[in-house]
Amino acid sequence: MRRNQDCNGIDHLIARRDFLWGSAAGAIGLGALSSPLNAAALQRQQKRVLQIYLQGGVSQLESWDPKPGTQYGGPFQAIPTSVPGIHISELLPHTASRMHMLSLVRGINSKIGDHRQGMLFMEKGRRAGDYPYLGSVVSKYLAPADAELPGYIHISKRGIVDSTAAFLGARHAELKLLGDQAPANLASPNTIDETADEARQRLRVQFDRRFSQQRSRALTDVYNSSFEQAEKLMKRKAMFEGAVGEQDLDRYGRHDFGRHCILARDLLENGATCVKVTHHGYDTHAENFNFHLEQLGEFDKTFSMLLDDLHDRGMLDSTLVIVYSEMGRTPKINTKYGRDHWGTAWSVAMGGCGIQPAAVIGKTNDEGTEVVEREVDGGHLFHTYLSALGLDSTTDHDVAGKSIPIGDPAAAPIEELLA
Amino acid sequence: MTRSRVIVIFAIVIGSMAVHSQTLQAGDSLHVQVDALVSTHSDFQKPSAITDDASFLRRVSLDLAGTIPTAKEVREFLADSAPDKRTRLVDRLLGSPQYARRMQYVFDTMLMERRPNKHVTAEQWHAYLKDSFLQNKSWRQLSQELLSADGADEQSRAAARFLLDRELNVDQVTRDIGRIFLGRDLECAQCHDHPALDDYLQRHYYGLAAFIKRSYLVQDPKTKKSSIGEKAEGDVEFTSVFTSETDQTAPRMLDAPPIIDPPPGEQLYTVKPEKNVRAIPVYSRRLQLAKSITDDANRAFRENIANRMWALMMGRGLVDPVDMWHAQNPPTHPKLLNLLADSLLEHDYDLRYLLRELALTDTYQRSSRHDTPDHDLSSNRATTFSVALLKPLSPEQLAFSMMHATGVAEQQLAVAIAKQEKTNDPQLALDPIWQEEALNKALANDTKVFVNLFGFEGVQNTAFDASADQALFLRNGALVQRWVTQKNGLADRLNALDDNAVAEELYVSVFSRLPDADETMFIDEMLDATTDRKTDLQQLVWAALVSTEFRFNH
Numbered sequence: 005m006r007r008n009q010d011c012n013g014i015d016h017l018i019a020r021r022d023f024l025w026g027s028a029a030g031a032i033g034l035g036a037l038s039s040p041l042n043a044a045a046l047q048r049q050q051k052r053v054l055q056i057y058l059q060g061g062v063s064q065l066e067s068w069d070p071k072p073g074t075q076y077g078g079p080f081q082a083i084p085t086s087v088p089g090i091h092i093s094e095l096l097p098h099t100a101s102r103m104h105m106l107s108l109v110r111g112i113n114s115k116i117g118d119h120r121q122g123m124l125f126m127e128k129g130r131r132a133g134d135y136p137y138l139g140s141v142v143s144k145y146l147a148p149a150d151a152e153l154p155g156y157i158h159i160s161k162r163g164i165v166d167s168t169a170a171f172l173g174a175r176h177a178e179l180k181l182l183g184d185q186a187p188a189n190l191a192s193p194n195t196i197d198e199t200a201d202e203a204r205q206r207l208r209v210q211f212d213r214r215f216s217q218q219r220s221r222a223l224t225d226v227y228n229s230s231f232e233q234a235e236k237l238m239k240r241k242a243m244f245e246g247a248v249g250e251q252d253l254d255r256y257g258r259h260d261f262g263r264h265c266i267l268a269r270d271l272l273e274n275g276a277t278c279v280k281v282t283h284h285g286y287d288t289h290a291e292n293f294n295f296h297l298e299q300l301g302e303f304d305k306t307f308s309m310l311l312d313d314l315h316d317r318g319m320l321d322s323t324l325v326i327v328y329s330e331m332g333r334t335p336k337i338n339t340k341y342g343r344d345h346w347g348t349a350w351s352v353a354m355g356g357c358g359i360q361p362a363a364v365i366g367k368t369n370d371e372g373t374e375v376v377e378r379e380v381d382g383g384h385l386f387h388t389y390l391s392a393l394g395l396d397s398t399t400d401h402d403v404a405g406k407s408i409p410i411g412d413p414a415a416a417p418i419e420e421l422l423a
Numbered sequence: 424m425t426r427s428r429v430i431v432i433f434a435i436v437i438g439s440m441a442v443h444s445q446t447l448q449a450g451d452s453l454h455v456q457v458d459a460l461v462s463t464h465s466d467f468q469k470p471s472a473i474t475d476d477a478s479f480l481r482r483v484s485l486d487l488a489g490t491i492p493t494a495k496e497v498r499e500f501l502a503d504s505a506p507d508k509r510t511r512l513v514d515r516l517l518g519s520p521q522y523a524r525r526m527q528y529v530f531d532t533m534l535m536e537r538r539p540n541k542h543v544t545a546e547q548w549h550a551y552l553k554d555s556f557l558q559n560k561s562w563r564q565l566s567q568e569l570l571s572a573d574g575a576d577e578q579s580r581a582a583a584r585f586l587l588d589r590e591l592n593v594d595q596v597t598r599d600i601g602r603i604f605l606g607r608d609l610e611c612a613q614c615h616d617h618p619a620l621d622d623y624l625q626r627h628y629y630g631l632a633a634f635i636k637r638s639y640l641v642q643d644p645k646t647k648k649s650s651i652g653e654k655a656e657g658d659v660e661f662t663s664v665f666t667s668e669t670d671q672t673a674p675r676m677l678d679a680p681p682i683i684d685p686p687p688g689e690q691l692y693t694v695k696p697e698k699n700v701r702a703i704p705v706y707s708r709r710l711q712l713a714k715s716i717t718d719d720a721n722r723a724f725r726e727n728i729a730n731r732m733w734a735l736m737m738g739r740g741l742v743d744p745v746d747m748w749h750a751q752n753p754p755t756h757p758k759l760l761n762l763l764a765d766s767l768l769e770h771d772y773d774l775r776y777l778l779r780e781l782a783l784t785d786t787y788q789r790s791s792r793h794d795t796p797d798h799d800l801s802s803n804r805a806t807t808f809s810v811a812l813l814k815p816l817s818p819e820q821l822a823f824s825m826m827h828a829t830g831v832a833e834q835q836l837a838v839a840i841a842k843q844e845k846t847n848d849p850q851l852a853l854d855p856i857w858q859e860e861a862l863n864k865a866l867a868n869d870t871k872v873f874v875n876l877f878g879f880e881g882v883q884n885t886a887f888d889a890s891a892d893q894a895l896f897l898r899n900g901a902l903v904q905r906w907v908t909q910k911n912g913l914a915d916r917l918n919a920l921d922d923n924a925v926a927e928e929l930y931v932s933v934f935s936r937l938p939d940a941d942e943t944m945f946i947d948e949m950l951d952a953t954t955d956r957k958t959d960l961q962q963l964v965w966a967a968l969v970s971t972e973f974r975f976n977h
Contacts, residue, residue, distance in 0.1 A: 132594075134882050154891055167881050171882075174879070179892065187895060188892065188900075189895040189900045190895065190899070193899060195908075200958070200962065205966075207962060207963060207966035208966040210966075212970055212972075214942070215971050215972040217792075219791055219813065219977070220812075224813070227815075227887075227971055227974055229889070231894045233890070234891045236891075237895065
């Protein structure tokens with residue numbers, strides 16, 4: 005029997021302690037939303053996600069799990085961090101001094117050495133199948149109905165749009181921004197001034213009012229809400245197109261990644277629920293060390309500034325920060341001084357909302373060739389992210405015709421990493 | 424549903440049967456039988472009225488010809504007083520080249536789910552589908568061609584796209600055959616018997632996989648074209664990730680008995696497998712697939728297509744989503760689905776016949792308006808078909824309809840015809856099939872823009888959705904703006920009319936109906952107040968094009 009789609013089974017989806025903001029994140033038209041009391045509570049408890057995706061597969065040995073002086077360790081040293089006992093690569097000095105805001109998972113064995121399949125596993129927490137990405141899940145369950153920006157925004161230099169929402173629907177699909185370029189069609193046509201634009205919007209609404217009389221609103225509401233979302237983006241045109249402050253550029257860096265992270269911060273501050281920034285260029289089959297020196301040099305300072313800003317603005321407690329790749333890189337150094345694809349033993353970093361800070365979970369052996377303690381994969385990480393946000397990842401998506409477990413039932417959250 | 428509720432409803436049905444006292448006659452047309460089964464369903468409530476002529480014309484034109492009717496067609500249909508005009512309209516549409524085009528789009532989306540073209544060009548594939556529907560090829564024959572073509576020669580190349588463009592990946596093909604041809608998504612049964620659904624078993628999945636497991640893609644070193652070869656040996660073994668039990672299966676169609684290979688003769692191969700050589704076995708399991716899946720004994724095959732055609736016309740499957748048939752998601756109207764499936768079999772899988780009968784039902788012809796203003800939106804009328812459901816226009820329907828409404832399509836066709844008339848075959852320009860082809864070609868690039876933005880790649884069973892970038896495109900994009908301001912297009916045509924004629928022309932052209940008194944008054948008042956008539960008329964056309972009334976088939 006068909007289930008009521010408007011309900012989304014939200015009550016059993018959301019962990020009990022966070023019921024309030026969870027229920028407000030449900031579909032349009034839940035009566036509770038109109039109460040200002042709830043709206044205020046919602047605002048206070050709004051949770052967000054920042055994903056920094058190091059595309060190509062960052063080397064764990066040059067970042068979170070260095071093995072200096074060993075067979076495969078490479079030329080770089082490990083440096084102490086702000087957390088006694090945790091050492092990371094010397095390529096990340098700024099991040100090292102902010103280690104107390106982050107935690108590391110060093111025991112990932114995803115068993116996938118392929119860019120696309122690895123990325124899909126990390127995003128969906130499933131090895132195969134039509135499942136939504138983390139950002140779409142977060143948009144679906146955490147974005148307030150009256151959010152002023154789309155729930156899932158991805159800033160990347162490359163144009164391929166992935167189908168991220170699966171059965172959750174286009175409203176929760178990623179809105180892809182090409183770099184810090186504004187979304188397409190953000191400005192009204194030249195020939196139409198503001199007054200005329202308002203007039204034609206009123207006409208559109210007028211036509212709808214006639215049509216919707218005595219008709220089911222289930223589909224027309226969805227269509228109309230896309231115009232409302234478009235309107236929101238147009239109102240934020242200045243944010244997308246505005247000049248970036250000199251001071252911000254000085255701090256974040258005058259490069260694409262710096263600009264993208266400034267935009268990410270602004271989006272999160274302005275009501276976006278999940279923002280993903282892709283930093284390209286980690287597929288280092290040749291010259292692994294030079295490339296990591298360059299790429300991580302760009303990443304380290306910029307990411308640290310972003311972390312500082314989230315912290316200083318009081319957003320870190322409510323923002324889950326994830327730094328990840330689709331895989332790691334081989335310990336074995338090839339003849340071109342490169343490292344190849346590797347899913348067997350690698351790391352991610354995370355922090356903020358719901359994450360126990362300054363923890364290291366899992367361990368690789370001395371040469372970094374296998375996981376020797378607390379082995380996990382993309383399935384565990386997916387559960388962990390959602391749990392950190394207060395969502396019960398062991399419950400089901402409730403879509404027409406079937407119930408679909410949110411996280412892979414074969415995996416579970418990394419409990420010891422949760423605050 | 425609880426048992427006690429079933430009993431209560433059962434009692435109501437018995438009561439209401441007396442009211443709907445029509446008894447079914449074996450000789451009744453299918454559409455009469457369909458309406459009887461819909462209206463005697465236990466949940467059936469007072470139906471909405473039969474929809475008016477104008478909305479019927481728009482609805483059936485979109486469903487069977489892929490676009491809204493022209494203003495001329497609307498006026499002619501409204502003026503026609505013949506009692507059988509709806510039936511004649513349905514027959515005219517089903518016989519038109521626009522019907523074949525519409526079915527080309529419907530089946531392309533259903534079969535390929537908007538995958539990019541890899542081994543077969545879009546032109547080849549579209550032409551193949553369109554020709555199949557022009558000839559009214561039976562679904563049985565089309566399915567057999569799709570599943571047995573090896574792509575080795577140009578003739579079978581297009582039909583092989585279903586397998587070729589899935590790279591003949593066994594898991595992908597198995598899952599998609601289950602979903603698209605049988606209405607069953609066996610994905611979970613790949614790794615273990617489905618934990619929640621008792622009727623999807625691992626052997627179902629691997630039984631299907633065994634038909635194609637021996638087939639593989641071979642690339643011709645010279646032409647670089649891939650085609651399908653097949654080995655004569657190899658079995659499918661599977662292990663449950665839960666129980667670690669291992670089993671083996673020969674090819675089998677769901678619960679039908681396994682199809683055991685014939686005892687091997689002296690020769691296993693007609694063409695032996697070698698590097699770069701397409702092996703051809705004496706006994707082909709893949710050719711068995713085309714035969715078994717379309718066998719009369721396989722009810723799932725005809726139930727699936729009957730359900731999909733119902734969903735196409737009525738806006739919702741009797742099993743919904745259409746690829747989610749299992750014991751926990753049974754048909755809402757099992758008898759009706761049986762009837763449709765068996766009628767299809769009797770008529771040799773003639774889809775044109777089935778669509779015609781569906782279009783003639785009262786169920787299809789009901790209004791999408793609820794009769795009472797205080798209708799209960801939470802009621803389950805969607806599943807009882809007592810009121811017509813809104814159907815979002817496909818990207819192709821939306822683009823074509825906008826281009827027809829704004830007069831762009833008409834202009835493009837005139838250009839193509841003028842060009843053809845200057846060639847040494849001017850007569851061709853009069854041929855409706857040529858005209859349809861020429862128009863489709865002229866509108867192809869702009870249609871593609873809509874497909875890229877409003878279509879999506881992957882499983883096509885999700886409910887209607889609309890995203891911000893789509894709305895931004897409609898609102899601010901250059902393409903729609905170009906159509907709205909098209910020279911000699913609709914806005915210009917309206918501008919040339921007296922105030923009192925504008926409302927009717929606008930409504931007939933865009934909404935395919937006459938305006939009512941309020942609507943006419945609204946437009947009149949607007950025109951009275953205007954300071955820039957031309958621009959305001961363009962705004963009006965734009966607002967109508969992006970309105971909910973236009974976005975849906977209703």
